Amino acid sequence: MLRATLRSLAAHRGRLLLSALAVLLSVAFVVGSVIFSDTVRHTFDRLFAASAADVTVLPRDAPEGRDQTLSGAQPTLPAALAAPAAEVEGVADARPEVRVQNVTVVGDDGRRIGSSTGAPTIATGWYPEPRRVVELAEGRPARGDREALLDRDSAERHDVSVGDRLRIVAEPATTEVEVVGLAAFTTTNPGATLVFVDPDVAARLLLGDAERATSIAVTAAEGVPHPVLRDRVAAALGEGYTYRTAEQQSESAAEELGTVLGVIRWVMLGFAGVAVLVGVFLIINTFAMLVAQRTRELGLLRALGAERRQVRRSVLVEALLLGVVGASLGLLAGVGLAHALVRLMGLLGMYLDPADIRIEPVVPVAAYAVGVGVTLVAAALPARRAGRVPPVAALADTEVSAVGRPLRLRAALGAVVAVAGAGALVLLARAESAGRAGMWLAVGVALTLLAAVLAGPALVRPVVRVLGLGMPRAFGPVAVLARRNALRNPRRTGATASALMVGLALVTGLSIGGASITASFDREVDRTLGADFVVQNESFRPFTSEVARRVGAVEGVGVVVRERFVPLRLALPDGSTHRTIGAAVDPELDEVARVEYAAGDTAGAVGADRLALDRRFAARHGLEVGSTLEAGFVGGRTAELRVGALVESGSPAPGGDVGAFLGLPTLERHQVAGQDAVLLVNAADGTGPPVLRERLERALADLPQVQVRDHADYKQLVRDQVAVLLYLVYALLGLAVVIAVLGVVNTLALSVIERTRELGMLRAVGMSRRQLRRMVRLESVVICLFGAVLGLALGAVWGLALHRLLALEGLTVLAVPWWTVAAVAVGSLVVGLTAAVLPALRASRMNVLDAIAHE
Amino acid sequence: MTTAAQPQPSADERPAARARLLTKRYGGDSEVAVTALDAVDVDINAGRFTAVMGPSGSGKSTLMHCLAGLDSVTSGRVWLGDSEITSLGDRELTRLRRDRVGFVFQSFNLLPTLTAGENITLPMDIAGRRPDRAWVDEVITTLGLGDRLRHRPAQLSGGQQQRVACARALASRPELIFADEPTGNLDSRSGLEVLRQLRVAVDRLDQTVAMVTHDPAAAAHADHVLFLADGRLVDELEDPTAEVVLERMKRLDVPRGS
Structure with a gap:
């Protein structure tokens, strides 16, 4: 039995090519995102661990992360606290430090020196080793209040060299300094811009008060545990301050950074999710078609005494092998993707060393779990169907793709889920807080998507009927054949179109959201902004x-x-x-x-x-x-x-x-x-x-x-910010569309193989190659338009729901980006035509005699 | 072995198709090349029912494919009516099949997505021509398919499907209908029915039919039988009966070279 499975896999390997590609893409995105975020987390852990003092004394409730960034507030504490801290038993050294983020560094040419991606600009003193994440790469340390060092990455990016002049615009005053040296990161550069000044003048320059500091850094004597020391220092200095061990300090730093990295991680997992979701449809279709095409062969196996279980298992083993191959290739592609991401981060100013790329043991596990899991889940239904093939199928001379099974159950199930989804969206519309509404939105989106996937095949017939109304007149009789072919197996058409539907629904919903944000803001600006x-x-x-x-x-x-x-x-x-x-x-x-x-x-x-x-x-x-x-x-x-x-x-x-x-x-x-x-x-x-x-x-x-x-510039600023979000959405869509095209190509290619004799008969009774090509193309277009209609409808629902959520945040204007909608509709036509190119060519090149030859 | 006599068309019988020195070799010039047809001269007379017989591998299907423009020839010439088709390209051959030839295959004659009625008019639809309604109705009535037009192929029996295929072949009123083992997949009763239909097509509807078969009983329905063996035309027979055909076939089946 295993040999039969392997033979059949070898015989069909061409037909499994696109399925393998779908598995590969899914796995690559999962692997890439896991490796990348592991690598980033690891390097930053090292960075923070290296930079944190054994015990740090901070002003009480010092704002961190977003709070500090937004308020620009910089609480301080008396520098004199270092003296009593140094007296504490077990303290080797204690010193006041100054480190501020609310500064701007300006170059000679009047341009700001700093990250364009929102990473902070940090001004601090050039404190002695050992807790420094930078080392002097060029020049000498800064002395006095007219000198400073700049980190080398920023210097290179902004073309600053030793001897150039900078202005440090700090809250108390602007200081003009000469760059006397460049500092190079010894670990990963997180993308921040660092300026170092003489420690003796740091407080005066940056805080405007030589007697203040932003923290007291305490170094422990040999063998004194950090928590013990922290408690002793706290006892000595009293309440009123925050005390942290090195571990706590780097944890809280990591948390701060975590939000940014979290976004990257989620985006990557979003890509992986889309790839997996769409890939599943493709694989389901492939296996369903392989099983349908092999009905007689499977019947023969059954007639020769194979059990149902064996037949079912033979299909699953085939899926397993496909999953293993796809996951292995995907693992390699994912490592490549992680390298590419590391490079990309370098362009954005975060310099990760490719040598630091870490492949944790969990990575291959995840790769094979996703790859094999996806294929097995996708192949489960077709395998069950294969097991149900009766022995007499070997003898029957029936058409290969018998369709008949009613879609009522799916339609009913889909309707139930759709009602549940609609219910969630109604609750969203009634929700009063954004948090609750967000939850209902997530539930509603998930349920409506599931409903669309379930009911999709049942919708094929009515929707395609309507879509096809205008076609026959325009494209002649082949259009009738194309439309009927698309209707022939609604499950197949539905599953193929689902891939496209997911992508289009995402882009439609989010672009309605984006347009609504922009329009709401425009109106808000017009209505409330009185300033010139x-x-x-x-x-x-x-x-x-x-x-x-x-x-x-x-x-x-x-x-x-x-x-x-x-x-x-x-x-x-x-x-x-x-x-x-x-x-x-x-x-x-x-x-x-x-x-x-x-x-x-x-x-x-x-x-x-x-x-x-x-x-x-x-x-x-x-x-x-x-x-x-x-x-x-x-x-x-x-x-x-x-x-x-x-x-x-x-x-x-x-x-x-x-x-x-x-x-x-x-x-x-x-x-x-x-x-x-x-x-x-x-x-x-x-x-x-x-x-x-x-x-x-x-x-x-x-x-x-x-x-x-002015007003117009201000509106544009917001539009640009929303646009960044939309680019991300379009990137997601791009990926979904690529896989959807693969899915359509896959379905058409397998259909062409499946209909070999039928196509041959058509050629024999006088259909030209051109007509045959057109027939395949039209079928493809019908499938894609069906996907587009479903996707646009679903996306419109999502967009409306998203708008309700935004309305709770005060963004009340609903705007529909008609151009995007039109582009999506036209785009799906193009997708249909593109996907059909190869299958159409293959169909028209088919030898008539091979096609009609007796079996 | 009888001499391969040159078929002499009688004065009133214009050939619907003819081939001269028709040779078909598979496998190019290599040593394993197989000669399926070896310099065959053949005439398919108009208005008649011709059967092509021969044992498996005799080249009878290849002969039909070449006459119908489905397959290219290695050498020799083929005419359909007055036009030579040996030099035609794919586009012309497609048009020729569509407009001037009808086909009935052993199986898989019908598009499963179309109804019987739509299948019947398919070649005209492909050509973008309006079917001659009166003629199509006559064909449908003659073949007794009036109450089956709205059915899908899957809802028809094998015999009914072949009758629909016959109707489709007839519907465009072609110069010549090729039937390739049309009864091969049918039980004897359904097969008989189909053969009667082909007979009716010739007698009542004045059509020309060329049928490939290996069944002497089927060949007995024809007016004229051509016997092929080893790629050569070896015999022919007018007004055959099943017994005579069987007799001739037995002679052909004698192991070659003895």
């Missing part, structure tokens, strides 16, 4: 107060309203705590923005110890004007705030559905100084915006961390 100009940068990072000072000094400037982002922890009356990003604004908000209030006004919102909240959020948590709640700020202080106004729409807060904002004076009272994220600028009476713009740009020319934007 917005000064900020493309990554919404805070900037030094120097910018506001200069803007305020420009001739012809009317009102300038500063806006800062405020990470907040709100303790609500119902006992829950809500983390959000609020905004703090100057009291003149009304002059540059139009906020619509449900209760109260701007004066109430920005008054001392007041805040404004979104009306719906307040209602949900039982808050009204006059209620008080406790707010926790960056730096750890808390304050009792009174609700001063309820916002209907147009809150300046970036934090979605909470809409919390307060006055800058209130913020300054409770939080260590943060940085401005946005300046809203009006021209004074008598100054035309074009003139003012020119003046603003001149005033800010040497501060490349911000740009001046």
